[in-house]
Amino acid sequence: MSTELDQRVRLAAFQWLRAQMDVHGDVLPRSILAEGFVFEGTRVPLLGPQGIFKPGLMTEAPLSITTIPGGPYDDSIGSGGALKYRYRGTDPAHPDNRGLRRAMQAQLPLVWFWRVQPGQYLAAFPVFIVGDHPQQLTFDVQVDDPVALAQPRETESFVSEDRAAIRREYVTAIVRRRVHQQAFRARVIEAYRTHCALCRLRHQELLDAAHITADTEATGEPVVSNGLSLCKLHHAAFDRHFLTVRPDYTVEVRRSILEETDGPMLIHGLQGLHDKPIYLPREVSLEPDRDRLEERYALFRAAT
Numbered sequence: 001m002s003t004e005l006d007q008r009v010r011l012a013a014f015q016w017l018r019a020q021m022d023v024h025g026d027v028l029p030r031s032i033l034a035e036g037f038v039f040e041g042t043r044v045p046l047l048g049p050q051g052i053f054k055p056g057l058m059t060e061a062p063l064s065i066t067t068i069p070g071g072p073y074d075d076s077i078g079s080g081g082a083l084k085y086r087y088r089g090t091d092p093a094h095p096d097n098r099g100l101r102r103a104m105q106a107q108l109p110l111v112w113f114w115r116v117q118p119g120q121y122l123a124a125f126p127v128f129i130v131g132d133h134p135q136q137l138t139f140d141v142q143v144d145d146p147v148a149l150a151q152p153r154e155t156e157s158f159v160s161e162d163r164a165a166i167r168r169e170y171v172t173a174i175v176r177r178r179v180h181q182q183a184f185r186a187r188v189i190e191a192y193r194t195h196c197a198l199c200r201l202r203h204q205e206l207l208d209a210a211h212i213t214a215d216t217e218a219t220g221e222p223v224v225s226n227g228l229s230l231c232k233l234h235h236a237a238f239d240r241h242f243l244t245v246r247p248d249y250t251v252e253v254r255r256s257i258l259e260e261t262d263g264p265m266l267i268h269g270l271q272g273l274h275d276k277p278i279y280l281p282r283e284v285s286l287e288p289d290r291d292r293l294e295e296r297y298a299l300f301r302a303a304t
């Protein structure tokens with residue numbers, strides 16, 4: 001039966017995605033997803049030009065949904081509860097929308113892709129359509145733990161349903177946080193035109209968005225002016241107060257580090273940055289917030 005084939009393709013897609021994330025990390029290039037994998041001799045792409053995607057091999061229901069922030073189907077990931085996915089167009093009976101409805105009725109697992117920057121996608125799976133709102137032209141979506149897929153269908157009891165609901169809420173909250181973090185990272189790195197603000201390294205894979213005011217603080221909002229694009233080394237050095245950025249946008253390296261003697265990484269990677277200006281975004285509004293740097297500088301002084 002085609003249903004059985006669809007199910008096997010779905011599970012193979014999840015497995016393949018997991019393997020890609022082991023290689024590339026959380027954010028995957030679009031080219032790889034569009035190319036997909038080969039299933040029993042047939043190529044299975046993971047996404048297509050439209051938001052709701054069903055590869056030709058599958059007959060029952062879509063395999064993935066995609067969100068492009070700011071695009072025509074900009075789905076608000078919100079701050080709590082289920083995630084929202086917008087219908088394709090305004091016709092609830094459009095084949096794509098009907099496909100998602102079938103996925104909801106049969107509780108079929110899907111993949112959700114978020115574009116965090118052009119050509120770069122964050123994947124969450126398995127996701128389930130858990131609600132349908134024709135008035136608002138949206139579906140409710142929840143993310144589940146992949147481990148749950150491997151377990152036999154839970155029996156229809158209130159206890160297991162409750163447990164599944166709690167687990168999905170929990171996993172959905174984690175994914176929402178990942179999406180926010182990746183979006184912040186993408187915006188910060190873009191503002192610095194893919195450079196480490198300290199050493200100017202230009203490899204996106206080695207860059208992070210460091211928070212100036214920690215995101216655990218109430219005022220640690222994910223705005224670009226609360227971020228610095230830093231390579232892995234300088235991110236860790238900044239977090240551990242090996243060095244800091246003064247409010248005048250110059251680097252200060254901790255005295256004990258300046259007094260150390262060691263090889264080229266210490267000399268060029270850390271000591272050499274002392275008193276040097278940082279690399280800044282072109283747009284003034286995206287520059288690091290000087291008040292935040294002032295607070296950070298006080299923490300640095302207290303720690304060193």
Ligand SMILES: [Zn+2]
Nearest residue numbers: 196199231234
């Ligand atoms: Zn660096």
